[in-house]
Amino acid sequence: MGKPFDMELFLAGVLTGSHATRQRHLRQAKIIQAEIAARWQRETPRAWQRKHLAWFLEHHLSQRSEATRYYYLLTVRLLARRLQTSWVFNLYL
Template sequence: MSKPFDMELFLDGVLTGSHATRQRHVRQAKIIQAGIAERWHRKTPWSWQRKHLAWFLEQRMSDRLEATRYYYVLTARLLTRRLDKAWLFNL
């Protein structure tokens, strides 16, 4: 039996800022992970491609406020930095 993926541990090396900011990024990263796992059946960020994050930001966040989308893009950038990729996302 495999252990569940620990998003907080995964992001630990790239998270900076206040405790509240760090917690927000972890919470949003878990929401992104759940959305991608539900749609694409990719459970860990190591198996993600750029299209998975782009889909989440474009489709799942399309009906959200601009400010909310902005914070999710920031979280996606942290995930991208942690994966050591050069993916860019539009706001």
């Protein structure tokens, strides 16, 4: 069995902002990773498809506040940028 995936190392190149902002993005990215792994057994972001992140935004966050959904959307966009994809995510609050 290999080493666990290091989300901090994965996002290091695209994380900007204050320490608190970087920590929030890391915490949220790890939560997203855990939920996608539990639902689809896709452990790393490289194995994800757009539908996995869209599912997280639409279903996992459906009962959360607008502010929470917005902050997760920012993290999802950061993940998409790091994956160098052209995925576009919009949040209809």
